[in-house]
Amino acid sequence: DFEEACYLLIKSGVLQVPEHEIVLSETGQRTLAFLCALLEPFLHGYQVVCRFLCEQTNDDLMEKEFVPAVRSFTLKRILAGHLTCYEALSSDLQKNALAALLRLGAVRKLRVGDEVVLTVNKIAVNSLEDTLGGKIPIQKPLLSRL
Numbered sequence: 001d002f003e004e005a006c007y008l009l010i011k012s013g014v015l016q017v018p019e020h021e022i023v024l025s026e027t028g029q030r031t032l033a034f035l036c037a038l039l040e041p042f043l044h045g046y047q048v049v050c051r052f053l054c055e056q057t058n059d060d061l062m063e064k065e066f067v068p069a070v071r072s073f074t075l076k077r078i079l080a081g082h083l084t085c086y087e088a089l090s091s092d093l094q095k096n097a098l099a100a101l102l103r104l105g106a107v108r109k110l111r112v113g114d115e116v117v118l119t120v121n122k123i124a125v126n127s128l129e130d131t132l133g134g135k136i137p138i139q140k141p142l143l144s145r146l
Contacts, residue, residue, distance in 0.1 A: 041087035043132050048074050048088045049097035050129035053107070053120045063109065063116040070094045101125065 006022075009015040014028030024032060052073040053061075061069065071091065077083040087093060098118075101107040106124035110117045 044085035045088040045093040046097045047132045061118045
């Protein structure tokens with residue numbers, strides 16, 4: 001998806017690739033601003049889901065409780081003034097975020113009797129939240145890897 005998006009941005013003239021570097025074209029500023037505004041609510045919504053999962057005191061969460069719990073968490077953040085993205089209240093967005101976290105292995109589903117339990121890898125989810133927020137992961141120095 002990322003490679004296809006980059007290809008389409010180059011094809012539409014938003015990005016240019018002279019001599020192995022990526023450059024935003026002058027005419028691409030408006031398009032990039034539009035795309036950023038379009039994607040921003042989704043990024044915030046996914047970050048809220050990650051924050052919710054990281055702040056859970058229980059390591060396991062019943063799948064059927066996920067959407068109501070995330071919605072309650074999101075509403076509290078909006079009412080407290082910590083979040084202005086009302087799109088984060090969308091149950092479709094919340095379900096899509098969970099599906100993405102499951103595909104990435106940051107959350108796992110386990111069947112316990114008749115119930116489905118979500119098990120959260122809080123380190124992985126926190127790292128994803130940071131990435132969505134634009135934080136660059138800290139790389140260990142080369143010497144410490146040897």
